[in-house]
Amino acid sequence: MHRKALLKAVSIVAILACSALISSTGFAANKVLKIGFVGVTSGPAAAWGISNVRSMQTRAKWINETGGVKIGDTTYDVEIVTFDDQKDPKRAIAGMEKMAQEGIHYVVGPNVDDGAAAVRPVAERNGIIYFPYAFPKELYTKPASNAVLGMVASYQSGPAIYKYLKETKGVKSIAFVSANESDPLSQREGGIAAAKALGLDVVSSNVTFQVDTIDFTPVLTPVMRTKPDLLVLSGVSPANAPQLIRSARELGFQGLISTETAQDATVLKEGAGDLANGFISVGGASTPEISSDMMAEFVDRYTKMFGEYNDESNTKVYALEYILETLKVNPAAITDVEEFKKTMDTFEVANPYMKGDAKLKYVGTTSFGQKRQLMVPLVVNVYKDGKFETLFVAEVD
Amino acid sequence: MEQVIVNALYLGSQYAMIALGLTLIFALMNVLNFAHGQMYVLGGFVTYTIYGRLGFPFIVALLGTAVTLAIVGALIEYFLFRPVIRRSVREESTMLLAAGIAFLLDAVILLVFGEKQRGVPKILDGVFNWDFRIILPYDRILVCVLAIMSIAGFIAFMQFTKTGRALRAFAQDRVAAELMGVNVDRYSMIGFALGAMLAGLVGGLLVTITGVNLGMGGPVSIKAFMMVMIGGAGVISGAIAGGFILGALEAVGLAVLSQYGDITYLLIFASLMVFLSFRPQGLMGKPWG
The missing domain is CATH 3.40.50.2300 (Response regulator)
Structure with missing residues (x-):
């Protein structure tokens, strides 16, 4: 009985060893x-x-x-x-x-x-x-x-976007909003410097928000009072972007909204719907x-x-x-x-x-x-009806 | 000023609802539920699925969310908290379990719903604008009304139903309630299910405004704990008061202090520390527990 069991165990081990060897040989082709x-x-x-x-x-x-x-x-x-x-x-x-x-x-x-x-x-x-x-x-x-x-860094894409909007859309004044975190805050500082270098009037740059904010209306109300031509959502995450866009539009903001971060069209569509039309962000190469x-x-x-x-x-x-x-x-x-x-x-x-x-x-x-x-590639996209369209393409040197 | 009051009311109603579930569970079971925020997030995702993806009416989605979260809460109590409470008298055992459940729910939500921010179509279009003194989208007004109705319904349930009375008795004195024939196991489960349901409901309501994503759980839990600390742990009225106070502080801070950067929560945290050093039991809590 014991011998039979031992033989059985040895056979199983042998089969397992062989299959392991075969499979490892298969994976080891490269x-x-x-x-x-x-x-x-x-x-x-x-x-x-x-x-x-x-x-x-x-x-x-x-x-x-x-x-x-x-x-x-x-x-x-x-x-x-x-x-x-x-x-x-x-x-x-x-x-x-x-x-x-x-x-x-x-x-x-x-x-x-x-x-x-x-x-x-x-x-x-x-x-x-x-x-x-x-x-x-x-x-x-x-x-x-x-x-x-x-x-592409925000201090590379930001100036390109502001310059484009200044020249093609007549943007003269600009406001910045960012989350109270190190990355967005540093991106905001870079954006402010770039805007000033381009001669834009920075009308609001102090307003920040917590990433867990559940209502952006009170956050954006003081910014809207400054009536900027362009609202920049510095370093905004895809989670916060739709809510900020929605609140700004619901507060009656008619100007342009942009960010230097990459976004997701589905997220914008679900979170802000048509209110996100015209939102400018940085993308890659899928348009x-x-x-x-x-x-x-x-x-x-x-x-x-x-x-x-x-x-x-x-x-x-x-x-x-x-x-x-x-x-x-x-x-x-x-x-x-x-x-x-x-x-x-x-x-x-x-x-x-x-x-x-x-x-x-x-x-x-x-x-x-x-x-x-x-x-x-620095691909600047504009969101429209659930999709991104290429606004312009540039290169960083 | 009018806008600040309206913002405070809106935020307060949401916060109060979040804090209610947390304080209920604490009152009944002496459990600090660190997974409360994850239950909020789960509620948001369930509403997103039923309303946003499957296209059912919003009210059906809310009911579905309430039932789902109640079941999840009941299962968590039955299979996880009950055995741990039975075997261990150390409070940190349940705290560690709650933290573990928070990580588990995060992982499950990531696997099932993905990493992306999710949102649903607006439940009401249009914006209420009173001469630019009060601007509030109609969907926020509706969500605020629904939240206040839910809070009122919960209070009525606790005051006027047999189950509510049993839960209150259980919360006041566990041993006395047990001696009076209250089934402790059963009402622990009902209480935990109710707490989870409230968290899920507010997640379901707010998914129409803020959307929902995987990372919201932790911050929501922190705010819920703050409200409970302000109002007094384990006191229903304290949770409601804590919610409205935090909402008011946030609305006033954002309106008055915005030009100085994001110092609102810095001041709220500092004020809370000072307040707790004078009144550690919160506004309505009792010093003896």
Whole structure:
């Protein structure tokens, strides 16, 4: 009886071992290239990080399904390793240390200023290049060299938007409203400086609000009394934008409303309906006028994978693409970020997500004195009837 | 001035409703429900689904939300709080459990409803404008009236029904109520279900104004605790008073202090600390509990 049981157990173990070997052999057809993400995927700002992670996961799955990515003589499957920093700098440091322990050299995130600043020593000590979605200039100017800004900063998009509206819509006066948090407040300060430099009359710039405000009417009432031509919602999150737009319009505001952050058309439609028509925001490359077939396929794959597309991913689709394309150009960078940095200065390939001859290249010389920014197209959108339309496209140098 | 009063009334009615559920649960079970804000968020998402996605009338969505949250509350009490209260006399056990439930609900809401901000079509169009002295959209007026009616209905329920009287007796003296034949387990469950229902209802009402998103739970809980501390923990009238006081302070602060930046809540928190150092039991609470 015992012998029979022993034989049975040995057989089961043997079968399991064989199947494990077979399956591991199957997965091991390509080597694995791990790319990290450290950012916020829970709590009030979860939408920012989740759109990052989902963009990376969608693209990685797509690459793996089509045979992997060839870097030098080796073909890799891409694995996305994620860490939720809960918008807490201490957790962001722990996340970056985890990436270092896993031998990861390229990390997307963090999403906010203090997290991005906190991880800098860890990244520099462990040879990690990271791609924050945060705007402090000291992260990207010398002596810092491991951070690469993943999007267009508010101090780059704001002046372009105000200038456009001044020249085409006759905007003369401007008011700023922002949440009482570090990122929106710093974006507001940048916006005020840009508006003044353009000669616009800043009629209101002190009004702020708590992110958990349940009624924006009292917040906006004093701003509306200043009757600005343009109301800027500095650094506004997709959660607050519809409510602010709705309250401003309900208070009788007839002027223009804009922000320098990316928004989601569905969220605007649900939260503000037709009142959001004319709202100007920064987007990526998914408006029909400029998006390529590859962008359309990305949106389709993302939607199938997660049930619903997030328009914020129009800008967040780029980071992983840049990492992989740069590694393709210089395979030595796979383990040596100094090689990656050297390649950044001359790197230039076609932008697969946009029609025409748009390029992927590193920029930032004007703002940071070195190429430490992804050239994500500065697409300024206007919301109309549930969709974004391209207002104008510009480039950061 | 008129606008400030109206804003205070509107905010106060919402806040009072949020605080009512929290204080009811505390009064009955001596549980600080840190998951109260998440129940508010869940209520918002249920209303969003029934009214915004499935297209049922708003009132049906509110009823559906009330029933759903009552069931969720009852299940949480039965399967989680009851065993913990039975096995542990330490108060921090229920506090930790409540915090755990808050994280659980956050995770469930993220999985089921996603990370995006959600909103629903306006329930009423148009704006009431009295010579630019009072400007208030009609939907806010309706939400305010519905909230005040809900509070009145809740008070009437507690005052005039057998269940309400039993709950009040239970809250006043658990042992005495038990000796008088009140079924403690049953009324704990009913109380928790009612508390969750109130949180869900106000979430359902406010989804028409502010929308709802995953991250609203924590801040809502903090405000609810503030109101309860102002009014007095475990006192129904105190929760209502706390809600209206916080609403008034917020409305006045935003009107008067806006040019100095967002210092309204800084002053509210500072005032609350001073107030509690003189009257730690709140306005209507008793020093002995």
